[in-house]
Amino acid sequence: MSRTRETRGPAVRPTVVKLGGSCLDDLDGTWWDDLARHGENTPLILVHGWSKPLKRLSPRYSEPSAILRDRYGNQSRWTTPEVIEDIKTVSAKLGEEVIGRLASRGVTAERLLGSDGLVEAGEGERWWWRDKQLVEMENLVGPITGVDTAPLGDLRPGHARLVTPLARNAAGREVNTDADRAAAAIAGATGATDLVLVTDVAHLLIDGEPVRRIGAEAAARFRDKGATGGMRKKLRAAGEALDRGVERVVIGSAPVTGLLNADSGTVITRA
Ligand SMILES: Nc1ncnc2c1ncn2[C@@H]1O[C@H](COP(=O)(O)OP(=O)(O)O)[C@@H](O)[C@H]1O
């Protein structure tokens, strides 16, 4: 990240939990009970994705053309102003659901758009593969270049923040960004100890085998050789979070305290 306007370490370091769009609908009551218990004692910052809710909104989000690939093989949603509106529509609804689930368990929460001063984006990639050709096109996505923690306010146990990871670029335009990498940037900027990436698989798999623990270097090697799609982004996000001072990144599908205790999931650390 080239620029980070930050950083105010809260008295108690927060846990950042990224709720994957792949699994948000499938997390059951006991999963939310566990998250609320954790949130009673630790400031929680939740960052959500929207891939599955968007597919429910319209079948066009299930078409292969909804996702573009850049020169380096990285995948991104093809994002127009209309897509940003759809993202906001589904995020408002799922935000209400998440806030309701936490409220009924005694944890208050408020929702913020990353584009409301929290997440800053740089110039987006201009060349994308379409119909087996690299073409220049405007895609409203951008890499994260900074996080200003001020809009998060004072972080405290018992009151969570839910971030919709849109961002704003230098020209003032609202852009889409990757949710895992936004969570990593926010974790780094807020001094979080742990970043938990909750998704629809229980572990990172290497050669079909679940990985319980892996160092950042080995994870980066696998990312460049063997990881695809969503997992490739998670491993990139994990490396970025560790580089910014986060101590542990955990990827998995279990309740958050089980992932933090390393009872389940893949724990990624610097060494
Ligand atoms: N090596 C791997 N280990 C585990 N999952 C992988 C791997 N490579 C690719 N994946 C895929 O990554 C997906 C999780 O990423 P993604 O679909 O983006 O989820 P989310 O919406 O939770 O961010 C899994 O469902 C799986 O299909």
Ligand SMILES: CC(=O)N[C@@H](CCC(=O)OP(=O)(O)O)C(=O)O
């Ligand atoms: C630029 C880009 O592609 N952004 C992602 C951000 C949401 C996300 O990552 O959601 P999941 O948690 O469901 O994967 C997207 O629009 O799908």
